[in-house]
Amino acid sequence: MKRKQVAIKISDYSLKNCIQEFIDDCSIRNLSSDTLSNYMHTLSYFIDYTGNKSMEDVSQRDINDFTRYMRKKGNTDSTIATRLSILKIFFNSRGITFDYPPIKNKAPQKVPYTKDELQLLLAPPKRQTFTEYRNWCIANLLYSTGCRSSSCANLKIKDIDFINNTIYFSKSKGNKPYYVPLGSELKRVLKKYLSIYQHEDDDYLFITIYGDQLKRESMKLAMINYNKSRGVARTSMHLYRHTFAVDYLRSGGNIMYLKTIMNHHDIRITQKYLNIDIEDVKSNFDDYCPLNNMKRKAIKLNI
Numbered sequence: 001m002k003r004k005q006v007a008i009k010i011s012d013y014s015l016k017n018c019i020q021e022f023i024d025d026c027s028i029r030n031l032s033s034d035t036l037s038n039y040m041h042t043l044s045y046f047i048d049y050t051g052n053k054s055m056e057d058v059s060q061r062d063i064n065d066f067t068r069y070m071r072k073k074g075n076t077d078s079t080i081a082t083r084l085s086i087l088k089i090f091f092n093s094r095g096i097t098f099d100y101p102p103i104k105n106k107a108p109q110k111v112p113y114t115k116d117e118l119q120l121l122l123a124p125p126k127r128q129t130f131t132e133y134r135n136w137c138i139a140n141l142l143y144s145t146g147c148r149s150s151s152c153a154n155l156k157i158k159d160i161d162f163i164n165n166t167i168y169f170s171k172s173k174g175n176k177p178y179y180v181p182l183g184s185e186l187k188r189v190l191k192k193y194l195s196i197y198q199h200e201d202d203d204y205l206f207i208t209i210y211g212d213q214l215k216r217e218s219m220k221l222a223m224i225n226y227n228k229s230r231g232v233a234r235t236s237m238h239l240y241r242h243t244f245a246v247d248y249l250r251s252g253g254n255i256m257y258l259k260t261i262m263n264h265h266d267i268r269i270t271q272k273y274l275n276i277d278i279e280d281v282k283s284n285f286d287d288y289c290p291l292n293n294m295k296r297k298a299i300k301l302n303i
Helices: 015-028 033-050 060-072 077-093 115-122 130-145 149-153 184-194 216-229 238-250 255-261 267-272 278-283 290-296
Strands: 166-169 178-181
Touching: 015 033, 015 077, 033 060, 033 077, 060 077, 115 130, 130 149, 130 184, 130 216, 130 238, 149 216, 178 255, 238 255, 255 267
Parallel strands: none
Antiparallel strands: 166 178
């Protein structure tokens, strides 16, 4: 009788399997659903290009060729840089190091919504429909708080404290909950919106006409249609956030307070949102110039 030989278990080190293990680990570490989605999208894109080869067969040439492929397909510098960053995070987690070509982001500066556009977007509804009031309220909230679309979509009515004038964002980038002040004008808008339909404190703030949560992607589509219906060609939800940051500083707001309001972990991220030009700086320079203030306070200068 032929004796049965011992069979060894061969681990599956294919890209697909290792990527799934990586995503599972990120999920355990409680990374946000948006981050997990971005990771999965990029890593799947990489597999589509290279094929589901073994991890040990991935080479520096694959990284370089993939970079050239993305550029050939018309990906922006910002997109390429983001995808290479995700690849670096993934391969580093497996103890594999590659050289990643530096990508200079030549993306043009964002131009905030103009005053004319904002007047169109923030004006009270003329059409007496639930969706018009809802979208009007979303526009006002985005411009008043600078929150991200995901944070906006996950707001519940109980997160609005009308007594202490705060808004609690329980869902945010990096899963870091935070509070922002509730301004008097937004308070008025929210109370008007909440007065037009029946609700419970535990309900989501922004809902569909059937009472379900208005998910992030549906909210984006709703706001695209809303902006267009108001005569505004630009339809980015994120542009409300950018405009809030710029206008906050233009109004004399403190950049460190802005960092907190926008829930940034690094002041350099806050600074990247801004495109304050020299005319903005000149407009109230005399009010804040230290030399001018010394003169006003009658401090004697020996000059």
